[in-house]
Amino acid sequence: MTIGRTISIYLPDANPQGIKICDFFDSIVKAVSIPRAKLDDASQNPELTQPGVYFLIGEKDEVGKPSVYVGESEVLLTRLNKHNKEKDFWNQAICFVSEKNNLNKAHIKYLENHACNEAKKVNKCTLENSNNPTQSSLTNQDRDFVLRIFEDLKIIIATLGYPIFEQTKRNKKNIYYYKGKDAEGxxxxxxxxxxxxxGSKSNVDEAPSIHSSIKSLRENLVEKGILREENGLYIFQEDFTFSSPSTAACVLLGGSTNGWRVWKDKHGKTLDKIIRKRN
Structure with a gap:
């Protein structure tokens, strides 16, 4: 049985687009989410005088991955002001501290390193860090303390709209298949x-009627190395999440099609019948 969690989100200026202060009822982890344009307004926030880790977040690229820089500082506001002068890409900062103010330099260095490693593993963002941060040495007790903080950090940052540490929940029993022209996925x-x-295969040739957005998406997937041409077909080099079944099918086909009707299970039943018309 899954146990639910409650996150409190406080809006200091009652503006849902402004600064947000987030915490759990049952955790010492606290987050401060700051739009870049509101950085001056955040200067009076006491949490930003503490040690912590932070994430600078920029726009999503052509295949939907936001740019992210992971850092740590013993005085968060000082580091954010420095980045405000020196880094152009970001428009949102999310800082994490302890309500008990009991994080030290070794803790936050370990968190920084662990966050970078996990972000690379999940592969849902483009890391702007030029070098992988050094992992500090911790006792087993301190390491477990830090990893528990990271588990809560993951939930809060995803709740704020950036699920960069969330592994997609997969159910290998519900696999759907598509075949169209030479495409097979x-x-x-x-x-x-x-x-x-x-390993799924996409047609290289495109239909004259292909929608411009699908054409652009295919080009970007090739540019990013997610699709690679092999023996006259594009081959997916990694699992890739599309916004809808139809977008996925159109990319494989290189033309227009209804994904709800062309993705089928091993018994030949369409996704439309299984998901949308199951009741």
């Missing part, structure tokens, strides 16, 4: 969208 419909599995 398999994938899964999830809460995040439709995932096309690594």
């Amino acid at each position: 398999e994938g899964e419909y999830t809460e995040e969208g439709f995932i096309v599995n690594k």
Whole structure:
């Protein structure tokens, strides 16, 4: 049984687009989310005088991955002001501290390193860190303390709209298949969208009627190395999540099609019949 959690989000100026202060009822982890344009307004926030880790977040790229820089500082506001002068890409900062103010330099260095490693593993953002941060040496007790903080950090940052540490929940029993022209793919419909599995094949040639947005998406997937041409077909080099079954199918086909009707399970039942018309 899944146990629920409650997150409190406080809006200091009652503006949902402004500064947000987030915490759990049952945790010492606190987050301060700051739009870059509101950095001056955040200067009076006491949490930003503490040690902590922070994430600078920029726009999503052509395939939907935000740019993210992970850092740590013993005085968060000082470091944010420095980045405000020196880094252009970001428009949002999310800082994490302890309500007990009991994080030290070794803790936050370990958190910084662990966050970078996890972000690379999950691969849902583009890291702006030029070098991987050094991992500090901790006792087993301190390491476990830091990792518990990271687990709560993951939930809060995803709740704020950046699920960069969330592994997509997969159910290998519900695999759907697509065949069209030379294209051949398999994938899964999830809460995040439709995932096309690594190794799926997409047509290189495109239909004259292909929608401009699909054409652009295919070009970007090739540019990012997610699609690679092999023996006259594009091959997916990694699992990739599309916003909808139809977008996924159109990319594989290189033309227009209804993904709800062309993705089918091993028994030939369409995604439309299984998901949308099951009742």
